[in-house]
Amino acid sequence: MSELNAVVTGGAVRIGRAIALRMAVAGWNVCIHYGQSEREAKQTVSELELLGVKATCVPADLNQPVSAAKQVFQHASDKLGAVSCLINNAAIFREGTLASTTELEWDAHFETNVKAPFFLSQExxxxxxxGGSIINLIDWRGTHPVPGHVAYAQTKSxxxxxxxxxxxxxxPDIRVNGxxxxxxxxxxxxxxxxLETRAVRNPLRRVGAADDITRTVMFLLESPFITGEIVHVSGGEHLAAGKSYGA
Ligand SMILES: NC(=O)c1ccc[n+]([C@@H]2O[C@H](COP(=O)([O-])OP(=O)(O)OC[C@H]3O[C@@H](n4cnc5c(N)ncnc54)[C@H](OP(=O)(O)O)[C@@H]3O)[C@@H](O)[C@H]2O)c1
Known part of the structure; x- marks a missing residue:
């Protein structure tokens, strides 16, 4: 069994799950954090174990960031030992304008997308x-904010x-990248x-895949002189923010 232990938030489904599985292929033991997706989290744990690593899962509501962070790291260290990689992947993504955004929506976005990664990083x-590594899943809207998801975009900034x-x-002990x-x-x-309607807006004229993200996670984990960097994996869509490249 490998001694590399990771926590992946929101790791039961979608991009988080793909990251967990790719890390397991590279020998990482993984603690999957989940919110609602209990069945999928347990299924992902079984698939991780089939890859020959240790795996476990823990529920926690990131809308309660401080208690959630303690719960996740208590569980991970009990089951796996000291953790050397944190992937802050979980987030909420909802539409909203200045006019339509309620205080509840604002708070939910900031609790889950900003405060939770902060207190998880603290734990x-x-x-x-x-030799630790934190990787935050951001969004090109974080570096190039555009209207449409006003609370979300601000959390990613x-x-x-x-x-x-x-x-x-x-x-020098821990690297932090996005x-x-x-x-x-x-x-x-x-x-x-x-997504296809957005593909015309990026220079590569196509959408990406979860593999594009997992490849970048592995690149960052294997690049010990990179910290504080934000890698855009967007087909260049951020370069064209607010503009159409046409057909
Ligand atoms: N999908 C994209 O194309 C895209 C584009 C740009 C940026 N990103 C960023 O990449 C990351 C992954 O994207 P994704 O689309 O795979 O994410 P997602 O499906 O929207 O969310 C990932 C997970 O976050 C968890 N989560 C949300 N609120 C939570 C809460 N209060 N407590 C506990 N867990 C909570 C949910 O886990 P449960 O299901 O277990 O509840 C959810 O499955 C996100 O940070 C996202 O902003 C994604």
Missing amino acids: FARQCRK ALVAQTRLLAQELG IAPGAILPPPGKGQEV
Whole structure:
């Protein structure tokens, strides 16, 4: 069994699950954090174990960031031992304008997308002494904000700042980087066509795949001189923010 232990938040489904499985192939034991997706979390744990690593899962509501962070790291260290990688993947993503955004929506976005990664990083740093890595899943909207998801975009901008700030505070022992995806998976309940309409807006004229993200996670984990970096995995969509490249 490998001694590399990771926590992946929101790791039961979608991009988080793909990251967990790719890390397991590279020998990482994984603690999957989940919110509602208990059945999928247990299924993912079984698949991780089939890859020959240790795996476990833990529920926690990231809308209660401080208690959730303690719960996740208590569970991970009990089941796996000290954790040397934290993937802050879980997030909420809802539409909203200045006019339509309620205080409840604002708070839910900031609790889950900014405060939770912060307090998870705090718990992580308390028990990780050397050679650790935090990877935050951001969004190109975090570096190039555009209207449409006003609370969400601001949380991702805050997560860019958090990444750069913690990279300075946690060096030299822990590296902190971010991945800023573009169109990778349609929001739950929506079809692939939602992304296809965006493909014309990026220079590579196509949507991405979860593999594009997992490849970047592995690149960052294997790049010990990179910290405080935000890697856009967006087909260049951020370069064209607010503009159409046409057909
Ligand atoms: N999909 C894309 O194309 C895309 C594009 C740009 C950026 N991103 C970023 O990449 C990351 C992964 O994307 P995704 O589309 O795979 O994410 P997602 O499906 O929207 O969310 C991932 C997981 O976050 C968990 N979560 C949300 N709120 C929670 C809460 N209060 N408590 C506990 N867990 C909570 C949910 O876990 P449960 O299901 O267990 O409740 C959910 O499955 C996100 O940070 C997202 O913002 C994705």
